[in-house]
Amino acid sequence: MLSVLQTARFPLLAIDIGNTSTVLGLADETLRLVRTWRVRTNRELLPDDLALQLSGLFGLGAQLGPGDQRWPRSAVLSSVAPPVGENYLLALRHHFGIEPFEVSTANLPDVTVELDQPGSLGADRLCNLFGAERYLGTSEYAVVVDFGTSTNFDVIGRGRRFVGGVLATGAQVSADALFARAAKLPRINLQAPASAIGKNTVHALQSGLVFGYAEMVDGLLRRIRAELPSPAVTVATGGFARTVEGICTEINHYDDTLTLRGLVELWASR
Numbered sequence: 001m002l003s004v005l006q007t008a009r010f011p012l013l014a015i016d017i018g019n020t021s022t023v024l025g026l027a028d029e030t031l032r033l034v035r036t037w038r039v040r041t042n043r044e045l046l047p048d049d050l051a052l053q054l055s056g057l058f059g060l061g062a063q064l065g066p067g068d069q070r071w072p073r074s075a076v077l078s079s080v081a082p083p084v085g086e087n088y089l090l091a092l093r094h095h096f097g098i099e100p101f102e103v104s105t106a107n108l109p110d111v112t113v114e115l116d117q118p119g120s121l122g123a124d125r126l127c128n129l130f131g132a133e134r135y136l137g138t139s140e141y142a143v144v145v146d147f148g149t150s151t152n153f154d155v156i157g158r159g160r161r162f163v164g165g166v167l168a169t170g171a172q173v174s175a176d177a178l179f180a181r182a183a184k185l186p187r188i189n190l191q192a193p194a195s196a197i198g199k200n201t202v203h204a205l206q207s208g209l210v211f212g213y214a215e216m217v218d219g220l221l222r223r224i225r226a227e228l229p230s231p232a233v234t235v236a237t238g239g240f241a242r243t244v245e246g247i248c249t250e251i252n253h254y255d256d257t258l259t260l261r262g263l264v265e266l267w268a269s270r
Contacts, residue, residue, distance in 0.1 A: 013025075015077045047091040076100060078126070110269070124148075175187075192243065
């Protein structure tokens with residue numbers, strides 16, 4: 001249940017800054033994401049540039065302004081690209097009069113991070129912890145597979161425990177490395193081919209990069225599940241997740257907005 005003070009601070013702007021993309025969303029007092037955007041993470045943009053970007057997004061498709069009740073009144077931010085995160089903080093503070101809540105292990109006392117160095121845990125993985133709670137059901141554990149620049153496997157225990165995880169190379173990063181080192185191989189779209197056995201170069205590359213990647217994900221999920229004391233539910237999110245939907249046999253749910261929604265629920269839980 002939200003307090004009266006929290007309700008007055010909506011709409012809430014949630015910003016998830018990744019190495020490749022930044023995802024933004026506006027949430028209402030029911031914690032529902034009513035608008036979302038995805039933009040390229042640009043380390044060259046200064047706070048004033050980002051303020052212009054935000055103003056343009058808020059007014060996209062509607063003539064909104066600071067006095068409009070749909071204009072954000074508070075913000076929560078997660079960043080794995082520190083210079084960009086700091087510039088968003090400055091833009092929100094100086095141009096919108098909003099003091100954002102920045103996610104870190106230091107300001108989430110109800111979260112237990114079971115790592116050798118708890119402070120090293122990325123903010124996006126904390127958001128995934130909150131976003132995955134609704135999928136636990138009767139399970140004691142959930143595993144979030146976040147397909148981004150890297151592919152993160154986040155093992156979450158009931159009671160807001162971050163148990164540990166796996167970090168693997170992202171699918172697009174793997175593809176880019178292959179194309180950079182093999183001059184005769186063409187760049188291709190990462191999409192699943194009709195069959196595993198390739199009949200041409202593009203077909204063979206798609207099989208290796210998509211089916212091969214899906215097998216890696218399934219294999220790691222089986223290993224993770226085997227090490228846990230009880231069954232775990234698995235959830236996929238991130239840009240590449242839909243490409244492997246129906247191919248990965250170890251994934252139970254697909255949720256495009258899991259990290260962003262986790263940001264909103266994390267803010268509301270304070």
